[in-house]
Amino acid sequence: MNPRDKNEPPSFRRLQNEVDRMFLELMGANRVVGRGQSAFRPNVDVYYCKSEGAMIARLELGGVDPASVDLEVEERVLRIRGHRVDYGHRDKVYQQMEIAYGPFERRVLLPVEVDPARATAHYHHGFLEISLPVTERGGSKRIPIVNKDAEADAGGGPGDMRPRVERAESEGVDE
Numbered sequence: 001m002n003p004r005d006k007n008e009p010p011s012f013r014r015l016q017n018e019v020d021r022m023f024l025e026l027m028g029a030n031r032v033v034g035r036g037q038s039a040f041r042p043n044v045d046v047y048y049c050k051s052e053g054a055m056i057a058r059l060e061l062g063g064v065d066p067a068s069v070d071l072e073v074e075e076r077v078l079r080i081r082g083h084r085v086d087y088g089h090r091d092k093v094y095q096q097m098e099i100a101y102g103p104f105e106r107r108v109l110l111p112v113e114v115d116p117a118r119a120t121a122h123y124h125h126g127f128l129e130i131s132l133p134v135t136e137r138g139g140s141k142r143i144p145i146v147n148k149d150a151e152a153d154a155g156g157g158p159g160d161m162r163p164r165v166e167r168a169e170s171e172g173v174d175e
Contacts, residue, residue, distance in 0.1 A: 040084045040100040046108055054133045055110055062126035063099075069123075071130060071143040073116040078108040078132065116141035124148035 045058045057078055061069065069082035086101040115135035121143045122129050130143060 039102045040104045042080075042104060042106065044080075044106055044108060046110075048112075048134075049131075052131060052133070054131045055112065055114055057108055057130040057132070059106070059128045059130075060126065061123070061128045066123035066128065066145040066147045069128065069145060071119075071121055071145070072140065073114060073119060073132065073143065074140045076110045076113060078110060078130065079105065080108070080128075080130075081105045116143065119143045121145045122148055 042064075043060045045056075047056055048054075049056050057080075059080060061082070061084075064082055064084045068085075069080065072079045081104070083103045084101045110132065112134050113136060114132035116132070118133045118135075119141065120131045123145050125148075128145065
């Protein structure tokens, strides 16, 4: 965080974020798909977690199959690619259309070096959380996603709504 940001009122930061978002939307030609539809661009939060010693990236991916998401870290850039599919009927006539579908890619510049070999990713209730342990050296590695929804269906049950933070052993898929 920029030290100057601490002295700015929250309303100014919100305004600055909104202007940044609008600028990216206006300048991002890849956002327009056609026929008035816009491409899907998931929101992402990125923060440092002291207790884990890791950078955390959390994405809103409701309606996205976690198996269709590709995660990769190269040096200090986290790349998230995937596709949200519209399984609707071909003969639909919309009154209102606000949900975006289609392929997406987000690239997140990380402020520190991370260890991709120890990175984990968990999908739960429409959110994908990627934990990237901070290190002195970098590298490149794909990150497997653990689908918590599938695990819950197998035995956790719908009553257990508490968020869980677990570390799955990496099933590294090196290229």
